[in-house]
Amino acid sequence: MLHTLQACIFDMDGIIVDTAEAHYQSWKKIAYSWGFEFSRAANQPLKGASRMHSLELLLEMLGVEKTNAEKEVICALKNDYYLASISELTKADVLPGVLNLLQELRSQSIKTALGSASRNAKRILQILELDHLFDAQVDGNDVHEGKPNPEVFQLAAARLHIAPERCLVIEDAAKGITAAKRAGMHTVGVGNPEELKGADLVLSTLEDMPWKSICTLLDKEGTETQAEREKLH
Ligand SMILES: [Mg+2]
Structure with missing residues (x-):
């Protein structure tokens, strides 16, 4: 070998x-803006899922409905939160x-x-x-x-x-x-x-x-x- x-x-x-925490914090912010708490346990199924699929899982969990156009906007916002979060990563991570x-x-x-x-x-x-x-x-x-x-x-x-x-x-x-x-x-x-x-x-x-x-x-x-x-x- x-x-x-x-x-x-x-x-x-x-x-x-490990960027799992950055993803979680970004979705938590989105859920919070709709008036929901979003726990780490509830976040488990979102791990490894694509952005849109994660959003769909989140909406289903919270019982919230959004149009396709709204979903696109939410995904873009989630990515902005995520990028802000990962920009703080350093070599120590x-x-x-x-x-x-x-x-x-x-x-x-x-x-x-x-x-x-x-x-x-x-x-x-x-x-x-x-x-x-x-x-x-x-x-x-x-x-x-x-x-x-x-x-x-x-x-x-x-x-x-x-x-x-x-x-x-x-x-x-x-x-x-x-x-x-x-x-x-x-x-x-x-x-x-x-x-x-x-x-x-x-x-x-x-x-x-x-x-x-x-x-x-x-x-x-x-x-x-x-x-x-x-x-x-
Ligand atoms: Mg991996």
Whole structure:
């Protein structure tokens, strides 16, 4: 594995930085302006959903009706709140282990890419001052379909000129793992092993996880899977 991987593609939200709080606070402001409280628990189903889908979930929850034109205006307002919130992000908000891993990959001439379906992902990389560490960047503005469609990762690999089977995707969401698998790539999930069972390897964090260790663990998982298969036959 160590010798075959030539690129590492990073999801943004939940891997490079956590913007869930910024999304939540933005929707909370909208709900509050209509006279409703909006709790973190109620926000759960909105996580990972597109802006319009999130709004529709919110309206349904609150029993509020809006016309399509009004929905567009609300989505734009929510994005304004969100952009104001993420503009306050700093390097200190980069999740543990990411910066070290990016620097290590570059020192070893492994290509790096952003593969996010978020429309604000490139802007966030600039705010975090990480954009110079990526050889290619693909965000929601570049693709027609979000994950689990493989388009985000396929485009990232194409821009890097690296074959999919030589790419590793790092993701925190099951939809993202599915997308990477559909693209024919190797996968590392970061988070809950139950939710990310489709991944080749699941880590609880990227902290203290050098590239070499990730490759060694991937190799080990691969060997074990192979052994399991042989046992079955
Ligand atoms: Mg994510």
